[in-house]
Amino acid sequence: MSKSRSSEPRGPSQRQLRVGELIRRSLSELLSRGDLHEPELSAMSITVGEVRATPDLKRATCFVLPLGGGDETVMLDALRRAKPEIRHQLARTMKLKHAPDLKFEIDRTFDRMDETRRLLSDEKVRRDVEAADRAPEEDGE
Structure with a gap:
């Protein structure tokens, strides 16, 4: 008897991943060339970390971050103003x-990685992990 997979959460399809990566590369290239008519975008370097496309490919969320600690609000406002031109160019x-x-949304991946590193370096967490590694396995006893 096969199990129904309708209740299991599924990740993005291969098509969504391919389209997301295509948009990410194209958007990165467009922003690095500085061909847009938005002065704030020409003055800053922007990293496009990831693009997630919806299953119908009608919408895409672009996770961006200003390089060198630029102002995130200014960057997001400029990207939103330039969205029609960016979409046309893409x-x-x-x-x-x-x-x-x-x-466009701020990419918080690096913040989450830093928080995870901080948690894993905490003395209590390290002690618990080491204790779990030393505990004998109880699967057959």
């Missing part, structure tokens, strides 16, 4: 039937 470079609507 549509010209990508081989997609429709250019997805773009949403």
